[in-house]
Structures are given as structure tokens and as C-alpha cells.
Amino acid sequence: MIILLTVLCFFCGSLMFSYWVGLMIHKNIRTIGDGNPGAANLWKSAGYKFGLLGVVLDFLKGYIPLFFILSATNLTNYQLIPLALAPIFGHAFSPFLKCNGGKSLAVSFGVWSALTDWRGALAYAIILALLSLLLQLMKRRKSLTSEEDGRNTVIGMLLLVLFFIYGNYPNFIFWIWFGNLLILIYKNKQSLFASTSQNS
């Protein structure tokens, strides 16, 4: 059953809603900004209404499968590890985009919301907001580059472990966190290793 559910979760994550919503309104978001097929580029190319739609859909494809699995099954903690990582992996390596999917930020929020009763996702959102604010103050400008956003995404996930340690979360949460971190590092590798001088 775990294999079947993992495949189902992977399939949910691989549904590239932001990209497809863009195509429906004749926008190829892969040609916008950093080319990521996520909600931010949908927002940039089609405005906030479509951007929010992309955020919600990409969030729900992580939240809904995990929510139902947690509600309807009695799987043990460690059995949840592949199930939780599958939607994140599905978005990052979507077969619908020839395994070249998105950065998996929105779907990660969905997964953590379901897994931690919103707490982990809220903590991650606060960490990201603080990191962005700090960088904006340091740089004395309003918007961050996509490289800076990418770096914040990874640093924020790294710092999220402090919340899980403080909250005495069980071990399997740390394995999911570690898998999520590795996927984010891989998907943001260009931002992480880009020269800072290029962006300043």
C-alpha cells in the first residue's frame, strides 16, 4: 500500500498547475524570469489573481494527499517519509515537464501544513519573511533577485530545523526535513553557487 500511495503522492506533486494555468491563458511561464514553472512567474506574467491561483493549486497538491493519508490511514511515522517527500519530488522532477520541474516551494508548504498541523509551514513562512526583510534592509532595496530568493529558500529550510528541535518533533520529521532540504538545495543550486557580485 505504501508504494501505491507514494506513487499517487508523486503523481499529485507532478501536476504542474502554475505552468498549465499559464498555458491556458497563452503565457509560457518558462520564458519568464528565472524560467521556474512556479507561481511566482505566473504572478509576474499574468498578475496577482492568476499568481494566487497558482500558489493555491501548487500548495494543495502537497496538502490534500498528505491530509487524507493522515486522516484515513494508520501508517506509522517512518512510513510517512516517502509519502511526504513524494509530492515535493514530483513537482521538482515532474514527468509532465520531462523531469525538469520546479523548485518545490509551494508544494513543500502544502506538505508541511498537513504534516505539522500548519505549524511547520507557518514557522517556515515567518523565517522566509524575516530573511527577506533582513536582506532588503541590508541591500536597501525593495525587491530581491531570483538568486537571492533561491538562497533564502534553502537557508530558511535549514533554519527550520531549529523549530523542529525546539518543538521536540519526532525523528521521522527530521528525515522528511532533510529530504526536503536536499531537494531544495538541488533545485536552487544555480542560485546557491552564483557569484554574489553578479547580483549586487
Ligand SMILES: O=P(O)(O)OC[C@H](O)CO
Ligand atoms: O517552487 P515552486 O516551483 O513551487 O515555485 C514557487 C515560486 O514560484 C518560487 O518563488
